[in-house]
Amino acid sequence: MTLDKIDLLDRKFSHSLVGYRRDEVDRLVAEAADSIGRLAEEKMALARANDGLTREIAEYRSREATLRDTLLTTQQIVEDLKIKARQEAERILDEARDQAAAMLAEAKGQAAALAREIDALAARKAALSARFRDMLLAALDILDAQEQPASGSDAAAAGPEAATATGEEFIFADASGALQASPAPEASESPDDPDAPGTLDPFALVKR
Secondary structure, three states, rough: OOOOHHHHOOOOOOOOOOOOHHHHHHHHHHHHHHHHHHHHHHHHHHHHHHHHHHHHHHHHHHHHHHHHHHHHHHHHHHHHHHHHHHHHHHHHHHHHHHHHHHHHHHHHHHHHHHHHHHHHHHHHHHHHHHHHHHHHHHHHHHHHHHOOOHHHHHHHHOOOHHHHHHHHHHHHHOOOOOOOEEEEOOOOOOOOOOOOOOOOOOOHHHOO
């Protein structure tokens, strides 16, 4: 049986011939009632505080669960971002390597083409130099032949080389650099006239 302050104060005791002093008993009962009242109020306050703390604990636990879930979700997002960033970096590196390889291959192709063009130009230069040298040699031979005497006795005394130079044919270089034979022009009566039909022009022979 649980007694509260009011029950204790309202409690009535029976009278007997020999017993405790009534005033002392009433005073003790009043003090006990006050103590019980204070304890009941403290109990109620503690119960209210306990309820508040219980609600706070439940709220903190709910927040803790939310934070834990948020942390796990954040960690998962971070891991996914790391994986995606790593994949993107590898893709960019692969594209850069492919572009570098393509540029290198293109540069090598251009270098090879330039080398072939340089070789072709060098071969063309050598061919043109050889042709020009042959043409100059042919022109010198013609000039040397013109300076030799044109008389028959001198030609006979000079030997077959002079006969070849002063005979009916001259050796000249054509446009391809090969030597060809051409009939020798007749001697001009006026050697000072370059337009005379009998004058021998070695450069005209070369141009032909």
